[in-house]
Amino acid sequence: MTNDHLIHTLKNGLIVSCQAPVDSPLYEPTIIAAMAQAAVNNGAVGVRIDTPTHIRAVRERVQVPIIGLWKQVIPKYDVYITPQFHHAVAVAVAGADIIAIDATTRHRPGGETVAEIISHIHQELDKPVIADVDTIEAAKAAAGAGADIVATTLYGYTPKTNNDSPPSWELLTQMLEELKIPVICEGGISSPQMARHALNLGAYAVVVGTAITGIDLQVKNYQRIMQNGE
């Protein structure tokens, strides 16, 4: 399958992000892979998976495109989603079909620019890149740098955006108006109706994580509201 065809299989579909906090009992390759398979069995067109180990386990069980990433904590840097090319290599070798990278305009470790990482991923790994962004400026820069897809993933998680919670319909609309490449709506989608709304606005596909696979965060949230009333 060509990369264009692969991207096309995601169109208008639901991509389920199967991730868990590192201190959760769900943070196990077999459990992540079971969640991914359950998602695919029920119609998910793709899955989004963190770490090479989890990607390898999921690859054994599902055929749909895997969007792979590797979250890293690097002292002095806030960029954490597949921050450097060598992380992208590990993600690709583990079996991911598409690589997600942080494409915000924040300082990056290793002296690589977003454009350099994207071009290395294209030339050396032959994989499409999803640029996870927070603002329209970052989205435009990522598209200009050769990203295949941009996603609203980091809206609400960076100093420029963290006084609001995702999703931002405004950012999604702006990205759809100003970019020519597919735009994925990701982050804070918590109901099928919200996912449908994103598609109605023109999103290429929708990624849902916490609302489907996030037992830890969901239960914490229920508890907080049930115990404290807010």
Ligand SMILES: CC(=O)N[C@H](C=O)[C@@H](O)[C@H](O)[C@H](O)COP(=O)(O)O
């Ligand atoms: C900001 C960040 O690190 N987002 C991560 C990206 O891979 C995941 O933790 C999210 O679960 C994913 O983006 C889906 O979003 P939501 O869980 O809100 O449906």
